[in-house]
Amino acid sequence: MSLPKAFATPEDYFEACFDFFTKYKFVLDGPNTDILINKTLNNIDIPDLECLDVYDEKFTLNGLKDIEYFKDFCTALERLSVLYGDVEERTNNIELEAPVGPKKKYEVITLAKEVEDICYIYGCDTVIDVGSGLGYLDQMFYEATGYNVLGLECNLSHYARAVDRQMKYHESSLENVVYIHHxxxxxxGEDISQYLRDYFRNHGAVCITGLHSCGDLAVEGMSLFLKMEDVRTLILMPCCYHKMERQGNRFVNFPLSSALKEVFDRRNGEELIGVPFMRLAAHPTQNDRSLEQMVFSLMSRAVLQLYAFTHKCTVSRNRRKAVKVRKCDTFEEYITQAATTGFTLIPNTPIYGSIPVSAEDEQHERINNFDLDKLRHIWRSYPEVHFxxxxxxxxxxNYMQPVVENFLLYDRLLYLKEMGVDVCEHKKFFNEGQSPRCIALTAAKETK
Known part of the structure; x- marks a missing residue:
């Protein structure tokens, strides 16, 4: 990401961002599941909304500019936005032969080609893949270039599967592609340097990359890039910003730059920028579901949350996809899934007072789920205008997401520049229609 053209200095940009985020704080500072609990939607006041067809494919907020509220919103967005050109479609002569979907295949092929190009430009013959997963990127990169690849993965299951796949399908890469559970x-830095000495004794310059640089991993990769003498280039795809580590009410690795730290502290940034803010930064702006389907999903889940809140309970998912929304045409179908297999209600305080709870009682307490009649009543209590x-x-x-992400990533870019890295930028590598994770941080140390 970069500094929008409307601003002369980073400080001016960060100040304008804080003004914008503060004015529309209700969009940023709470979980979407809590919009009914917090009465979030009461902040949206549009005359004659009943007559407006918000589900029309041609509907945009720009069409509401005659309303002062949205005129200011759209004007501020325009000033704070950074525009990217069309993505250059990349191809690779090596076919990815793995049981992955089109999105994953597209990401691996594209990033492998980008890494190949940056290694060629800066003379790197070794790649460190942080968060290497099942090793798809590593094997494709090796087959295309013959370079050394060190895959580092903290998930033991993923690491074991990567090693197993290598032994079964990529035995010829054993001397050049090494996986470490790390x-x-x-x-x-010291451990990784030792791995390089152990496995690639005569290696040259190194490139750090990562396709799934979730949470703090992108920042950790930046730190290694700065500290490790052999590392010359960096190309990371950050994601899942909301998973970054927090201490108290602040993120450990945000802000990074001196420019933002000064503004952040003066504007009490920790009161505004929390997990929901970071979740929005990673939120995909394109979705294959219609707006009406997204509203249904949002409101249905919010009704469950409101029910749990009023009954002093917490909603716990029983599985990753608690409700298969695409198979729900009605709220009745939604709550049937939610109450039977999707979620469990857990009381916030024991209902048995000081009496010890047996395992049988605790299980009964957990599976005593939603009252469906009360859920239906809550759903029907909201008029169409609320939807x-x-x-x-x-x-x-969706409009604010690119601005929120730019605010976060521009801080990282400034930090690198403050540390003396002049060759660095955020670049759009992927087409958003094929992969929502489309922005990569690239950096290089100038040779002496």
Missing amino acids: RVTKNS KKAAIYIVMQ
Whole structure:
């Protein structure tokens, strides 16, 4: 990401971002599941909303510019936005032969080609893949270039499967592609340097890459890039910003730059920028579901949350995809899934007072789920205009997401520049229609 053209200095840009985020704080500072609990949608006040077709494919907030509220919103967005050109479609002569979907295949092929190009430009013959997963990127890169690859993965199951796949399908890469079970941190430099000496004794310059640089991993990769003498280039795809480590009410690795730290502290940034803010930064702006489907999903889940809140309970998912929304045409179908297999209600405080709870009683307490009649009553209590407000809320989040992400990533870019790295940028590598994770950080140390 970069500094929008409307601003002369980073400080001016960060100040304008804080003004914008503060004015529309209700879109940023709470979980989407809590919009009914917090009465979030009451902040959206549009005259004659009942007559507005928000689900029309041609509907945009720009069409509401005659309303002062949205005129200011759209004007501020325009000033704070950074525009990217069309993505250059990349191809690779090596076919990815693995049981992965089109999205994953597209990401691996594209990033492998980008890494190949940057290694060629800066003379790297070795790649460190942080968060290497099942090793798809590593094997494709090796087959295309013959370079050394060190894959570092903290998930033991993923690491074991990568090694197993290599032994079964890529035995010829054993001398050049090495997988290590290792959790990458900013203090991993000495260990990684030793791995390189052990396995690639005569290696040259090194490139650090990562396709799934979730949470703090992208920042840890930046730290290794700065500290390790052999590392010359960096190319990371950050994601899942909301998983970054927190201490108290602040993120450990945000802000990084001196420019943002000064503004952040003066504007009490920790009161505004929390997990929901970071979750929005990683939120995909394109979705293959219609706006009406997204509103249904948002409101349905919010009803469950409101029910749990009023009954002093917490909603716990029983599985990753608690409700298969695409198979739900009605709220009745949604709550049937939710109450039977999707979620469990857990009381916030023991209902048995000081009496010890037996395992049987605890299990009974957990599976005593939702009262479906009460859920139906809550759903019916919201008029159609409230659902239209939910649609406006979703559209506002989609409009704000690139600005929120730019705010976060520009801080990282400034930090690298403050540390003396002049060759660095955020670049759009992927087409958003094929992969929502489309922005990569690239950096290089100038040779002396």
